Amino acid sequence: MLNRPIILGIVGDSAAGKTTLTKGIAQVLGEDDVTIICTDDYHKYDRAQRADLGITALHPDCNHLDIMEQHLALLRSGQPILKPVYSHKTGMFEAPVYVKPNKFVIVEGLLGYSTRPVRQCYDVKVYLAPPEPLRAEWKVKRDTQKRGYTEAQVRAEMLKREPDSEQYIRPQRSWADMIVSFCPPKLVEAINGHLDARLVLRPTIPHPELTQVVASDVTTPIKSAIRLGLDRDMGKPVDVLEIDGHTTREQVRELEKFICNEIPDLLNVCAADDSTMELGKVAGTTGETIQSYPLALTQLLIVYHMLKAITIK
Ligand SMILES: Nc1ncnc2c1ncn2[C@@H]1O[C@H](COP(=O)(O)OP(=O)(O)OP(=O)(O)O)[C@@H](O)[C@H]1O
Numbered sequence: 001m002l003n004r005p006i007i008l009g010i011v012g013d014s015a016a017g018k019t020t021l022t023k024g025i026a027q028v029l030g031e032d033d034v035t036i037i038c039t040d041d042y043h044k045y046d047r048a049q050r051a052d053l054g055i056t057a058l059h060p061d062c063n064h065l066d067i068m069e070q071h072l073a074l075l076r077s078g079q080p081i082l083k084p085v086y087s088h089k090t091g092m093f094e095a096p097v098y099v100k101p102n103k104f105v106i107v108e109g110l111l112g113y114s115t116r117p118v119r120q121c122y123d124v125k126v127y128l129a130p131p132e133p134l135r136a137e138w139k140v141k142r143d144t145q146k147r148g149y150t151e152a153q154v155r156a157e158m159l160k161r162e163p164d165s166e167q168y169i170r171p172q173r174s175w176a177d178m179i180v181s182f183c184p185p186k187l188v189e190a191i192n193g194h195l196d197a198r199l200v201l202r203p204t205i206p207h208p209e210l211t212q213v214v215a216s217d218v219t220t221p222i223k224s225a226i227r228l229g230l231d232r233d234m235g236k237p238v239d240v241l242e243i244d245g246h247t248t249r250e251q252v253r254e255l256e257k258f259i260c261n262e263i264p265d266l267l268n269v270c271a272a273d274d275s276t277m278e279l280g281k282v283a284g285t286t287g288e289t290i291q292s293y294p295l296a297l298t299q300l301l302i303v304y305h306m307l308k309a310i311t312i313k
């Protein structure tokens, strides 16, 4: 058994949903057991300095990646750090805070997989990749409501950032064990407004044997709302689990039970009834409640890997 924290990485571009998913996972694990680190705190320049220098927050040179590496290595070995603090409210730095790792550490941010030493710190690596139009919608909403920007400023900033997104953010997808994309539904059945989820599962960590409970996308004559298939991602073979937004409780239940049965600590998560269940229900960073079965299964699979990591390392 391990006596160091389990470290989960959640990486993706700005407004890809990292903070939202992080909150949802912390809820399932129990917030008292989780330390959350947002790597925006490792920016090298404040908002005004970035504007003067013409550098974006996505550029490695705009971040203290070396200090981030040191801090993650310390947290991984169970030691405390004095973490810098960047305020999105003011666009300036505040006094550093003393942070000690709990049983689980979730590290979420833009450049979390950008160097080899930092990548070695994680037990589980997730990359969030919503379609770009959806991310733009989320970014406009969040930055206008929470960070004091106008819509025109957000759209101009996204255009300015695109070369850095392409060069530094999106390539990090290749280091992830799991790639999560919430997408608007393609099907006419999707009347409840819930997003579909597409989960790319790389063979870099042992995923549950889902073939026992999920129909293969090629063998079912009628398209099931939860499907498992084979594909390639960045040229490499992967499994893909697709969960439609219109999936029903019954369809989800069997898969949930299968995943929970493998890990004793998950049994209480699956035993909860719908009224008390935290799984699949998260407050978004703009205050709305996001609730769906695709989100619940995504959270459950990530938590499965974090709990599994305790036993296999
Ligand atoms: N799964 C989801 N379903 C629906 N809306 C979502 C989801 N995830 C995120 N959002 C929306 O997108 C907005 C941005 O998400 P969030 O703040 O979590 O992104 P982020 O990746 O942490 O951003 P940043 O790196 O810029 O801080 C949220 O305020 C919420 O409105």
Ligand SMILES: O=C(CO)[C@H](O)[C@H](O)COP(=O)(O)O
Binding pocket: 014, 015, 040, 047, 057, 087, 088, 089, 091, 110, 147
């Ligand atoms: O891409 C981002 C991740 O959150 C932010 O835009 C970046 O951290 C800078 O923050 P701000 O726009 O609040 O100055």
